[in-house]
Every structure is written in structure tokens, then in C-alpha cells.
Amino acid sequence: MFLRAATSFLALAAAAGLSGCDTVRASNAFSATGLLVDGATSGGVVVNDRRRTRDGDGVVSINVGRLSLSSERNETIAFGMNRAPVRAATGWSRSRDTFDLRLSDPIAIGVTNWIVQGPFDAQRTHAFTSCLQTLGIWFWERTGFLLNNCDMRDATRDPDITNAILNSVGGDNRNWNDFSNLIGFDPGRINIYWINTVEGATTTGWSDFGGRIVMGRNTGFELLVHEIGHGFSLFHPVACGGATANWDDTNIMAPCSATREFVTEGQNFRMHFNPASSVNALYGARPGAPTEDCQNAGETAACPAVERRLWDDGAFLAN
Ligand SMILES: [Zn+2]
Structure with a gap:
């Protein structure tokens, strides 16, 4: 019964x-x-x-x-x-x-471009196009980031310019302070120094994982979103020239690529939530919002796997 x-x-x-x-x-x-x-x-x-x-x-x-x-x-x-x-x-x-x-309104991050290597007009267009490309990828990949503007500064006649500034070497330990102390630095914004070569190549860029980026004279327009990704706490998910089950050269954080366009939700979560992301650490752009210290790879109860996708990224389907 x-x-x-x-x-x-x-x-x-x-x-x-x-x-x-x-x-x-x-x-x-x-x-x-x-x-x-x-x-x-x-x-x-x-x-x-x-x-x-x-x-x-x-x-x-x-x-x-x-x-x-x-x-x-x-x-x-x-x-x-x-x-x-x-x-x-x-x-x-x-x-x-x-x-x-x-859902939160998008977060606008300011960018200041210091044009160090001339000609100014051509490199201003280069920098502006890179800003536009970044904004487009951020929008279509649902990152919730905006550029609130893309300021241009003509530093081509700065008397403090040295060869070490125009042609910067040294990897992560490069002459970062030459740029911020001698060329200029806008606090609370991403500062991008458009120079001649980085590590000897005009097509290379580098991030200090904070608010400073150096970019070579002929960098691809899709490189800026990659370098900003480093400032927002992301690392390379694959080695140069490698494709794996979850990654290829179409992801924004692929090194040695000219076809960067996709952002996974695992990456986007880290850009917004990692306390080390300059979004939180430098710009205070999420006041009162929670943070979560996620490892670069792997998945925990609190952190989605970095390769987690809610929507398809080209050949990589939602997972
Ligand atoms: Zn990189």
C-alpha cells in the first residue's frame, strides 16, 4: 500500500x-x-x-x-x-x-599607442587597424571586452629614443622601463609601443603580462589581440606550428600564427576572473566582481578547462 x-x-x-x-x-x-x-x-x-x-x-x-x-x-x-x-x-x-x-555590460579597456618608429601616418594606420581587428575579434567571440578608445601619440621625434628602444630584445626581461620611463606611460590603460623590431624581427610583438606591449613595424593586425591576451593572463595553448586535438593556429593565443580569430570560453573566463589578469590587477575594471585563480591548463570545480567552448570555433566544435 x-x-x-x-x-x-x-x-x-x-x-x-x-x-x-x-x-x-x-x-x-x-x-x-x-x-x-x-x-x-x-x-x-x-x-x-x-x-x-x-x-x-x-x-x-x-x-x-x-x-x-x-x-x-x-x-x-x-x-x-x-x-x-x-x-x-x-x-x-x-x-x-x-x-x-x-549578464554584465561589456568592459571597456583604454589603449594608448605610442608611435615610436615612423613614418607616423603609416604606423598610426597600422596601430588603428590592429585596434579594430582586436575589437572585432572580441565582439564576435563574445568576450565582453571593448576598447573605449585607441589613442595615438606621436613619439617619433622623442629625443630619448635609442637603438635599444627601436630594436628591442631580451624576451620577458627586455628593457620595459625604457619604454614606460623614457617614451611615456598612461596608467590604467594598455600601453603599446610601436617600434621597428622585437627580437630582431619586424613581425614580432611581446607583452610584459601587464600593461605594456612592444610591437614590430610589420606585425599582423591579429597580433595585438594575442599580446593583450597575455596581459589578461593567457598563455600559449600549443607550441609554434603545432595543432592538437583542441587547438590550431586559429586561436588567438596560438604563437607563430597569422590567422588568429577564436577565443574559447575557458580562455575568456580566465581573462575576466583571474586575479593576475590586468583587467583586475591593473585596471580594476570589475569592481566587486568575483575572481578565481585558474591554472593555465586543466579543469577544476571552479575553473572551466581552458579549451572549453560553448560555441563552435571553426573546426573545433562546442564541447
Ligand atoms: Zn605569445
């Missing part, structure tokens, strides 16, 4: 929606929204980064399946077109839950 009663109760509960699916209702959505959801199945199995995507504007309701409280994390990370990723606590119950979260 008891079993029969329990069964009919479950049937009633299902009919009433008590055992139905949970929902995340995202507001401030623009075109595309994607979620990575942590919780547990109704049977108690930990769910880490369950993927959901949905198109739409304004308020978008996304069915995330049946979830209950996990012994690990109970949260949702939300990404979106022209929106900065956010993380919200979602304490799943055994009933049907609806959690609201609001």
Missing part, C-alpha cells in the same frame, strides 16, 4: 511540475547566451560545467535540466554576445527552481 501511495504521489508531483527541470533566467541578453552550470543530478552525481546555449534578446529562459544541491559547487557562469561573463550562486533544490542572473 505504501509503495502504491508513493508511486501515485510521484506521478502527481510530475504532473504538477514539482520534479520538472530547473531554469536559469538570464536578463540583459543580446543575441546569444551560454551557460556553464554546476550542481548535482537528482541522484546526487556531481555536475561540472553542464553546457547550455540559447539565442534571444532581453530576458532568456534556459532549461538546465533537473539539478539538486551538489556537495561541490552550485553555480552558473553565463557568457553572452557583447556581455562580460558573470558567475551566480544557484543553490539547486529538489523542487523545480528558477534562478535569475543578469
Whole structure:
């Protein structure tokens, strides 16, 4: 008798929606929204980064399946077109839950270009086109970053210019202070020094993993988004010329590429959330927002794998 009663109760509960699916209702959505959801199945199995995507504007309701409280994390990370990723606590119950979260407006980062190697007009166009390329990749890859402007400074006649500034060598330990002390430095912005050669090549650039970048005279327009990626705490996911199961030269952080265009959600999460990212460490661009110290590779309960994709990146499908 008891079993029969329990069964009919479950049937009633299902009919009433008590055992139905949970929902995340995202507001401030623009075109595309994607979620990575942590919780547990109704049977108690930990769910880490369950993927959901949905198109739409304004308020978008996304069915995330049946979830209950996990012994690990109970949260949702939300990404979106022209929106900065956010993380919200979602304490799943055994009933049907609806959690609201609001996608963040994009974060604007200032850029100052110091044109050190002339001719000024040509290199100003080079720098401006690189800014545009960066902005385009950030937009289409749903990073939630904007350039709030792309200032140009004519430093071509600066009397402090030396050969060591025009042709900079030394890898990570190069003459960074020559640039910021002798050429100039705008605090709170990305400072890019457009010179002649970096490590002996006109096509090379370098980041100090902070607010300074040096760029050679003939760098590709897609290199700037790569160097800024280093400043935002990202590393190379592959070696030069290598393609692996998750990476090839189409990713922005591929070294030795001229075809950079894609950003994974694992990378985007790190750019926004890593405390070492200059977004947090130098620009304070996410006041009050949580940070999470994620390793370059690998996955933890709190950090999506760096190769995690909510949407396809060319040949690499959402995973
Ligand atoms: Zn690099």
C-alpha cells in the first residue's frame, strides 16, 4: 500500500511540475547566451560545467535540466554576445527552481599607442587597424571586452629614443622601463609601443603580462589581440606550428600564427576572473566582481578547462 501511495504521489508531483527541470533566467541578453552550470543530478552525481546555449534578446529562459544541491559547487557562469561573463550562486533544490542572473555590460579597456618608429601616418594606420581587428575579434567571440578608445601619440621625434628602444630584445626581461620611463606611460590603460623590431624581427610583438606591449613595424593586425591576451593572463595553448586535438593556429593565443580569430570560453573566463589578469590587477575594471585563480591548463570545480567552448570555433566544435 505504501509503495502504491508513493508511486501515485510521484506521478502527481510530475504532473504538477514539482520534479520538472530547473531554469536559469538570464536578463540583459543580446543575441546569444551560454551557460556553464554546476550542481548535482537528482541522484546526487556531481555536475561540472553542464553546457547550455540559447539565442534571444532581453530576458532568456534556459532549461538546465533537473539539478539538486551538489556537495561541490552550485553555480552558473553565463557568457553572452557583447556581455562580460558573470558567475551566480544557484543553490539547486529538489523542487523545480528558477534562478535569475543578469549578464554584465561589456568592459571597456583604454589603449594608448605610442608611435615610436615612423613614418607616423603609416604606423598610426597600422596601430588603428590592429585596434579594430582586436575589437572585432572580441565582439564576435563574445568576450565582453571593448576598447573605449585607441589613442595615438606621436613619439617619433622623442629625443630619448635609442637603438635599444627601436630594436628591442631580451624576451620577458627586455628593457620595459625604457619604454614606460623614457617614451611615456598612461596608467590604467594598455600601453603599446610601436617600434621597428622585437627580437630582431619586424613581425614580432611581446607583452610584459601587464600593461605594456612592444610591437614590430610589420606585425599582423591579429597580433595585438594575442599580446593583450597575455596581459589578461593567457598563455600559449600549443607550441609554434603545432595543432592538437583542441587547438590550431586559429586561436588567438596560438604563437607563430597569422590567422588568429577564436577565443574559447575557458580562455575568456580566465581573462575576466583571474586575479593576475590586468583587467583586475591593473585596471580594476570589475569592481566587486568575483575572481578565481585558474591554472593555465586543466579543469577544476571552479575553473572551466581552458579549451572549453560553448560555441563552435571553426573546426573545433562546442564541447
Ligand atoms: Zn605569445
